[in-house]
Amino acid sequence: MQKSRFWVVGGEYTSCDCEQLVQGTERVVGPFDSRTDAERTWRTLSEDHRPQAQVRFTIAQEPPAVTA
Template sequence: MHTSRFWIVGGEYASMAFDRLIEGTQRVLGPFGERGAAEEAWRRLSEENRSQCLMRFTIAAERT
């Protein structure tokens, strides 16, 4: 049986193209055992950085 772990990854990007992170701003949070817990953390992190238009975070799933 496969299980999943969830990670929040992101940081501050160099432009609105969101194709290159600014060195040193990378953030990785996790692992989270349930997607719901990752979503709660993602919402909190996104809200904390809401005023910074070049900050972006996403949830990535890892199958183990």
């Protein structure tokens, strides 16, 4: 069986182009066994930082791993 894990990653960026994170603001939350759980956390983090235009979060998916 192949199983993937999900992570919520992001932080504050140096500009609204979201190309470079401000050092020390990086956040990695997870792992989550389902995308639904990751989306729930992503939504909460995004809403908490909504007034901050340069803070962004996204969902990253690990490549599937074969588990026994």
